[in-house]
Amino acid sequence: MAERDQTAEPQPSPTDDVRWYVIHTYSGYENKVKQNLEHRIESMEMRDQIFRVIVPTEEEIEIKNGQRRKVNKKVFPGYVLVQMKLTDDSWYVVRNTPGVTGFVGMGNKPTPLEESEVRAILKQMEEEAPKKVRVNYTVGQAVKITDGPFTDFEGTVEHIDEERGRVRVMVSFFGRDMPVELDFLQVMRLVD
Numbered sequence: 470m471a472e473r474d475q476t477a478e479p480q481p482s483p484t485d486d487v488r489w490y491v492i493h494t495y496s497g498y499e500n501k502v503k504q505n506l507e508h509r510i511e512s513m514e515m516r517d518q519i520f521r522v523i524v525p526t527e528e529e530i531e532i533k534n535g536q537r538r539k540v541n542k543k544v545f546p547g548y549v550l551v552q553m554k555l556t557d558d559s560w561y562v563v564r565n566t567p568g569v570t571g572f573v574g575m576g577n578k579p580t581p582l583e584e585s586e587v588r589a590i591l592k593q594m595e596e597e598a599p600k601k602v603r604v605n606y607t608v609g610q611a612v613k614i615t616d617g618p619f620t621d622f623e624g625t626v627e628h629i630d631e632e633r634g635r636v637r638v639m640v641s642f643f644g645r646d647m648p649v650e651l652d653f654l655q656v657m658r659l660v661d
Contacts, residue, residue, distance in 0.1 A: 487520065487554050488581035491573040492563060496547045499524040502568040503549055509562055518559040521552040525590050531603045537654060540603075544593065548573070555579065604629065604636070606658035612638060616655040623659065624649070 494502045503522045510519045525544040530537055549569075553559050560579070563569060572579035606612055606626055614622045624640035627648060634653050639646050 487552060489550055489552050489587045490555070490563075490579045490581055491545075492549050492551055493570045493573060494547055494549055494568050495570065498568040499543060499547070499549050502566060505568060506549075506551070506563060506566045509566055513562055515559060515562050518556055519551060519553040519562065521550075523550040523552075523591075523594075525550060525594055527593060527596075529603050542603075544590070550582070550587070550590070555581075604653055604656075606636075606656070611659040612636075612656045613659055614638065614640070614649070614651065614655055615657050617651065619649055619651075622649075626656075 492502070503524050506519075506522050510516060510522075525548075526541040527544055528539050529542045531540045551563055553563070560572075560577075564572065574580035606629075608626050608629060610626050612624060612626055614620055614624065619640060622640045622642075624638040626636060627639050628637040630636070635650055636653055636656050637648050637650050638656060640649050
């Protein structure tokens with residue numbers, strides 16, 4: 470009997486009734502559920518029925534304390550995707566994984582995702598450039614300018630343009646309020 474390659478991801482055969490299902494988890498436990506489920510698949514020898522477990526994420530740029538860093542944000546908090554052949558055994562293994570509260574569907578009958586939905590989710594995860602920038606200030610909050618000709622000026626956020634990575638701040642200059650457009654990195658939220 471040939472040994473199975475443990476590093477290769479098992480692939481379903483085209484004749485199998487393999488679909489993607491959504492499982493509901495406790496919020497914040499998505500990665501732990503993925504890890505638990507993958508361990509159960511191995512230990513209970515379910516590789517021929519449960520193929521992939523995915524926590525859909527997308528890359529965002531977070532700006533905190535003037536530093537720009539990439540973070541992975543969960544697209545569907547509280548949910549995990551599972552590619553599997555739905556049998557009594559596979560349902561039992563997934564459903565009784567610690568942290569899983571159930572399948573998405575009616576009663577005990579999980580509803581599979583449409584292939585177009587799965588393709589869209591996987592494509593979104595594969596995109597290289599982060600689309601969203603997350604800043605720790607909102608419109609109306611007091612901020613301090615940390616770079617440029619208005620360094621150390623304080624003002625109020627008037628508009629945030631996430632597409633361009635720019636923020637418009639109202640600054641008092643010689644007794645008059647004037648708008649100043651800045652890069653996200655040039656502004657820091659003042660602590661309330």
